[in-house]
Amino acid sequence: MNTDIHRLLDEAFAGVEMTPDAQDLKEEVRANLVSRTAELEASGRTPSDAARIAVAELGDVRELLGEIPDAAPRAPAGDYAAQLQRHHVRPRVGFVVRAVVWSLAAVVGIALGVLGATGVLPVVVGPVIGFFGMAATALGLLVGDSLHQETSTNHPMPENRAGGFAGATFLAAYGLFFGFLVAVGALPIWCIVFAALGVIAAIVLFAFLGASQTNRHKAWVRQARAHEPVNRFEREPETAARFGIYSAVIWLVTFAVIAVLIFTVGWWWAPLAFAGGFAVMMLVLARMLFATEKQDRTAR
Template identity: 75%
Template sequence: MTENTDLHRLLDEAFSGVEMTPDAQDLKEEVRANLVARTSELEASGALPAEAARTAVAELGDVRELLDDGTDAASPRGLAGYAALQQKHRVRPKPAFVVRVVLWSAIAVVGISLGILSAVGVLPIIVWGQVALFGFASTALGLLVGDSLSQETTTNHPMPSGRAGAYALATFLAAYGIGFGALVAFGTMPVWGIVFAALGVITSIVLFAFLGATQTNRHKAWTRRALADEPANRFEREPETAARFGIYTAAIWIVTFCVIAVLVFTVGWWWAPVAFAGGFALMMLVLARMLFAPDRKA
């Protein structure tokens, strides 16, 4: 990708008039790295390089405040006052977003509730009506996740709409897959419905793993500065370990759902939760092993 020269020019202008002490120079280079990542996200979402640079620098705010916050956060007193920094930089949710969240949540609750009541025979709704209800609920859950991720928060910049939409799709597939599995478990849908359940859940796991492995840092500069002394976890120190965990997770769940399908078609669906619990336990063991095993780089 071509270097965004507008970004460096705007950053120099933002620091004009600031005495370039060693601390200020360190902060400038840290901010530069954050802005490069931020402009890359904005350009990936369709913004022109010059527009992306202006947006990223505008989100930065006054660098003098960052210098003040950085000095405070470097001391034990500043770390103890992290909550005060959060309050200072607090971003309030937009009223329209709050309304949408309530709407998506209500649709999800109603869809799931009616779907379950009809699946157990309380409501006389045909099977495809039950599928539609779970579809409405899954769509609402996906919209809830995507809409939430695309919002700016106190500590994070908003996620680009395309990536937020991918998270929404992954949520929809997972929820719809679980809904199909529930209908098979309740006996309102033929056993072959487990195929749709497995496809939905497996695809969502793969998509979640891909999105997690390719996620770039969205923390605002003041947050990164305040948490600079916090020790990094193993996945942050060793990106290759995080990538291996994503691959292992996808493999574990693909095998798990294949086993579930075999059990459903052979000995009965009641064995499916056993296979699911086994897959989850194996994933937790792999996670513990990868996070807490002796550090080979030490």
Template identity: 75%
Template sequence: MTENTDIHRLLDEAFRGVEMTPDAQDLKEEVRTSLIARTAELEADGRTPADAARTAVAELGDVRELLDEGTDAAPSAGLSGYAALQQKHRVRPKPGFVVRVVVWSAVAVIGITLGILSAVGVLPIIIWGQVALFGFASTAIGLLVGDSLSQETTTNHPMPSGRAGAYALATFLGAYGIGFGALVAFGTMPVWGIVFAALGVITSIILFAFLGATQTNRHKAWTRRALADEPANRFEREPETAARFGIYSAAIWIVTFCVIAVLVFTVGWWWAPVAFAAGFALMMLVLARMLFAPDKKS
């Protein structure tokens, strides 16, 4: 992809009239890097290069305010300074988004509750009705995640709708896979249902790993400066490590579901939760090992 030249022109216009001190020049280059990444996201979401550049610069706000924040020592003084910055840049949730969150949360809770009650025999709902209930709940959870990521927040720019939709899909697949696994565990679905559970969970892990490894910075400029002294997440510093963790997790869950299938066919389904817990514990150990291992450069 060719570089969006509109960024440099609009950035020069934004800094017009600003005395280019060393601090101002450093800020300009930092902002330039952020704008290049942001416009790339917007272009990937279908915006034209010119529109993407204008949107990214508009999200930036007044550069004079950024310069004032950069020369203010308060943000690094402690929690009160950061809290003050949060209050200054606070973005209130849109009313429509709040309504959608309430609706989708209610659908998810109702779907899961009715699905579990029917699975344990309290409600007389047939198996495909139970599958539909978990499907509604999983859809609501996925929409909740995707919509939340596509909103602008106090600290983050909104995620492009395409990428937010991918996160929603990954969430849906994972939640639905867990729902199928629950139905098999409760004994209301035949053992072959574990295949759908495995496909959902493993595909979700792979998709989450890909999205995490290719995620670009969404933090606003003031947040990055305020948190500059905070230790970075290793997965953010080393995307290849995040990708490896996704591959390892997928392999762990493939083996786990194979073991569950063998246990169900041999000694009974009540051993399935043990294998599931063992797989989850192993994944967490791998996560801890990869996330907190010494850096490559050390």
């Protein structure tokens, strides 16, 4: 690894009070510098030159932390649109190309899967599952890669956490696709178990990732929103965790009801049960996200 990066980064942060937010930012910057120096070295730069160029491109770290010198031009604190324009980050070409490719793969996979499942495309169920698997994989990659990109308002999400969101998206999509195949009769009724396991696992993983998420907002965004109400899930991680548990229970019961309905009165009642489960989850979300602490304690 290029050791010059760490020395130059320490020099860039010299004199900066290392608060938890500053330390998090420093580690994110370090990861970006490692990637950038690797690109520069691959283009023929020496390790020391690559490190100096990458750090120079970084600019003044005080701007990233919101400690902009008085002499530096900046937009009025209350003008959010002007601040957004000033800190605009253009998406990288490689990401745009990958997003287009994965979006096309998802559309093609879903289209071929639906045509095969409904009998329009004369294929057996194996390739149909493969088509939906391709679509679910493409959707997961699209979500994970999107979260891993830097935006105008957020620092890039760490690779492992973005991969977790990608996996959760894959599980949710594949579970829903299995449910569709059962609903149209392409798979036996007992395969609804796979759909339920996929969706429930995705909900649990999404809930865990959401409850453990740290603040990714850039300093200027935090300053611009300093006077806005705080999201309750960010203020109370335990509330977010409880919502994840409630959601898992709601969907577990919903899929159990769907299975009972399919075996008793017919699969055409399954969408109604699914809609009911979704409505209950939205009501719980609204209740937990927007209720005051006093109301919540009263309800419990």
